[in-house]
Amino acid sequence: MTAHATDYAWLETEEFAPILEAYCLTMVEGLSGAELLRRFGAVPGRRVTGIQEVLEAWERYEDGDCDADEALHGREDEALMVVAVVELDGWAVALEVNGYLGTTWELLPGLAEGTRLVSHFRNVNAVDHFHWQEGERNRLHFEPLFPAERDGSDADAVAELLAKVGFDVSAADDRDIERTTTAAFALGEELTGLRLTPEWLRTAEFVIGYAPEP
Numbered sequence: 001m002t003a004h005a006t007d008y009a010w011l012e013t014e015e016f017a018p019i020l021e022a023y024c025l026t027m028v029e030g031l032s033g034a035e036l037l038r039r040f041g042a043v044p045g046r047r048v049t050g051i052q053e054v055l056e057a058w059e060r061y062e063d064g065d066c067d068a069d070e071a072l073h074g075r076e077d078e079a080l081m082v083v084a085v086v087e088l089d090g091w092a093v094a095l096e097v098n099g100y101l102g103t104t105w106e107l108l109p110g111l112a113e114g115t116r117l118v119s120h121f122r123n124v125n126a127v128d129h130f131h132w133q134e135g136e137r138n139r140l141h142f143e144p145l146f147p148a149e150r151d152g153s154d155a156d157a158v159a160e161l162l163a164k165v166g167f168d169v170s171a172a173d174d175r176d177i178e179r180t181t182t183a184a185f186a187l188g189e190e191l192t193g194l195r196l197t198p199e200w201l202r203t204a205e206f207v208i209g210y211a212p213e214p
Contacts, residue, residue: 113135
C-alpha cells in the first residue's frame, strides 16, 4: 500500500508540531550515523533519547548554553548547527530542528556520495524543498508547495507517485496545499522504505552533532 499524507497526520499534534513547523530530515542509505555526521562536517556530541531530548538539546544550544555538551567546549565562537543522527533499517537518518543543511546544494553531492539520499525541509515561513539524490545526480527536486514545478532526471516519472502520496500536482491557484508537508514525509517513505512513527521518534537514540554553517 502506498504511503499517504494522512499517515503522517500525527505530526500535526501538539507533541510533534515543533518538528513540522521547521525541520530538515535527511536519510542516506548504507551509512553509519558516525559517517553521516562526518559528511556533515559535524563534531559528535552526547547521546539523547527521543525527540523531546533532541528539541531540548537544540534549545539549549540556541540559548548559548555551551556547557550542555562537552563537544562544544572551545567552540563557543563558531557558527554551528545542531544535527541529530540515528540509524534505522540500513539508513542513517539526520533530523535538524529549524535546520536546512541536508537540503543545501553545496552539501548534497558529498552527503550522497556512493549512495542515495532523500531529504526534505520546511522553515517557519513555509519555504520548503524536497531532494532525491544519487551521488552528484539530482533525481528529483521540487518545493512541496509547488509540486507541479520539478527538476531532476526523474521529475516527470514521479508525477503519478506524487499524486498517490497526497500532493495536488496541478498548477492551479486553488490547488490543495493543506497536506504538502505531511505528503513530503509520505513521499520520503515511498522512496526509502522507512516509515517514521510517533513511537520511534519517542524512543530512538540520537547522537547530537554540531555542524558548521555552510
